[in-house]
Amino acid sequence: xxxxxxxxxxxxxxxxxxxxxxxxxxxxxxxxxxxxxxxxxxxxxxxxxxxxxxxxxxxxxxxxxxxxxxxxxxxxxxxxxxxxxxxxxxxxxxxxxxxxxxxxxxxxxxxxxxxxxxxxxxxxxxxxxxxxxxxxxxxxxxxxxxxxxxxxxxxxxxxxxxxxxxxxxxxxxxxxxxxxxxxxxxxxxxxxxxxxxxxxxxxxxxxxxxxxxxxxxxxxxxxxxxxxxxxxxxxxxxxxxxxxxxxxxxxxxxxxxxxxxxxxxxxxxxxxxxxxxxxxxxxxxxxxxxxxxxxxxxxxxxxxxxxxxxxxxxxxxxxxxxxxxxxxxxxxxxxxxxxxxxxx
Amino acid sequence: xxxxxxxxxxxxxxxxxxxxxxxxxxxxxxxxxxxxxxxxxxxxxxxxxxxxxxxxxxxxxxxxxxxxxxxxxxxxxxxxxxxxxxxxxxxxxxxxxxx
Numbered sequence: 001x002x003x004x005x006x007x008x009x010x011x012x013x014x015x016x017x018x019x020x021x022x023x024x025x026x027x028x029x030x031x032x033x034x035x036x037x038x039x040x041x042x043x044x045x046x047x048x049x050x051x052x053x054x055x056x057x058x059x060x061x062x063x064x065x066x067x068x069x070x071x072x073x074x075x076x077x078x079x080x081x082x083x084x085x086x087x088x089x090x091x092x093x094x095x096x097x098x099x100x101x102x103x104x105x106x107x108x109x110x111x112x113x114x115x116x117x118x119x120x121x122x123x124x125x126x127x128x129x130x131x132x133x134x135x136x137x138x139x140x141x142x143x144x145x146x147x148x149x150x151x152x153x154x155x156x157x158x159x160x161x162x163x164x165x166x167x168x169x170x171x172x173x174x175x176x177x178x179x180x181x182x183x184x185x186x187x188x189x190x191x192x193x194x195x196x197x198x199x200x201x202x203x204x205x206x207x208x209x210x211x212x213x214x215x216x217x218x219x220x221x222x223x224x225x226x227x228x229x230x231x232x233x234x235x236x237x238x239x240x241x242x243x244x245x246x247x248x249x250x251x252x253x254x255x256x257x258x259x260x261x262x263x264x265x266x267x268x269x270x271x272x273x274x275x276x277x278x279x280x281x282x283x284x285x286x287x288x289x290x291x292x293x294x295x296x297x298x299x300x301x302x303x304x305x306x307x308x309x310x311x312x313x314x315x316x317x318x319x320x321x322x323x324x325x326x327x328x329x330x331x332x333x334x335x336x337x338x339x340x341x342x343x344x
Numbered sequence: 345x346x347x348x349x350x351x352x353x354x355x356x357x358x359x360x361x362x363x364x365x366x367x368x369x370x371x372x373x374x375x376x377x378x379x380x381x382x383x384x385x386x387x388x389x390x391x392x393x394x395x396x397x398x399x400x401x402x403x404x405x406x407x408x409x410x411x412x413x414x415x416x417x418x419x420x421x422x423x424x425x426x427x428x429x430x431x432x433x434x435x436x437x438x439x440x441x442x443x
Contacts, residue, residue, distance in 0.1 A: 132373060132375065136402065138402070140403050153372050176374070176377070180348055309349065309395050310350045310416035310417075311356075311416045313412065314355070316421060317354050
């Protein structure tokens with residue numbers, strides 16, 4: 001099947017190499033929006049192999065990318081007006097950094113792909129430009145040993161490629177640095193929001209069922225009076241963990257993400273308290289405080305995986321301290337919830 | 345905006361300056377400016393900013409750098425414990441999506 005971003009072919013040594021457009025169209029844009037919402041995310045791929053941008057000759061640069069279409073699109077868009085080659089590795093549809101962490105954007109696949117496309121027959125030089133974040137999976141000196149190609153680590157962001165080339169293949173400090181700006185964080189929210197939907201529904205179901213408990217068994221009236229409110233509270237806790245925490249990440253006190261989530265859960269709880277919606281008595285109010293902050297805290301802890309600055313050792317330490325607290329909070333909260341129903 | 349930093353004194357990054365040949369590759373690949381080059385040797389200057397991605401150690405030809413690298417991802421660690429594997433985020437699996 002011919003993809004829309006392929007505009008034609010160029011012939012090298014009798015082999016046709018697809019030429020790709022450097023303009024993103026509406027379909028590329030919509031595809032990107034959908035992927036951000038987790039739709040079609042695992043199938044948003046391009047075929048691994050070699051592509052041409054503009055009308056490259058044997059002296060043109062080779063840029064290496066992943067076969068996640070979002071990565072590929074961001075590269076070709078930033079090569080507008082350039083002649084070059086794009087070598088797409090098979091990263092199973094995963095972006096450069098994550099794939100490098102797993103090793104699929106890695107030394108072995110790069111060497112393999114160079115050989116499959118006969119790169120030394122396409123270009124006359126020995127230079128490869130890799131996104132810097134690919135370095136987690138690629139040992140440049142090994143690629144040199146095996147293929148003769150010199151890996152040059154470019155900037156972190158494709159948007160800096162032109163400047164990188166203009167500066168004589170040098171990435172300055174800013175180009176090399178990974179940030180985690182407000183925009184970066186907001187972009188991640190939709191996917192995380194959709195990703196946890198089953199946990200959300202499960203938690204809603206549990207609290208809904210609990211709301212029906214009374215001293216005389218399940219009570220239809222209790223469901224009617226409290227069920228909706230229980231579902232709303234769980235949703236707000238989810239919102240605190242998945243939306244409020246990432247947005248205010250730098251401003252929430254504490255370094256543990258789980259504690260940051262505890263605070264954003266507390267904010268939601270305080271709003272409920274001030275609007276007199278947190279519960280009818282001390283037991284119920286306390287139980288909701290524990291349940292809401294636990295849910296928010298746990299979800300915020302999972303945001304460590306989306307962040308760009310947490311280490312494995314750090315997250316392990318955080319979990320060792322936080323998970324027992326979360327379990328304690330959750331059991332106490334649910335226990336109080338049941339006790340309250342049976343007493344009052 | 346202030347720069348985000350995670351926990352102090354947990355990172356496993358180590359650099360043997362005696363072995364270092366001063367090639368500067370670690371500086372080029374580090375996404376958090378952890379290293380600096382002076383006196384023809386690399387030095388760790390911002391250890392707490394390290395996220396243990398492992399790019400420096402992998403690209404160090406003389407093996408002067410060691411780090412216990414992996415994904416700093418709670419869901420990945422939980423998944424690793426449940427499946428009895430290394431911590432791994434589910435980026436390439438069909439359902440998971442942590443980074």
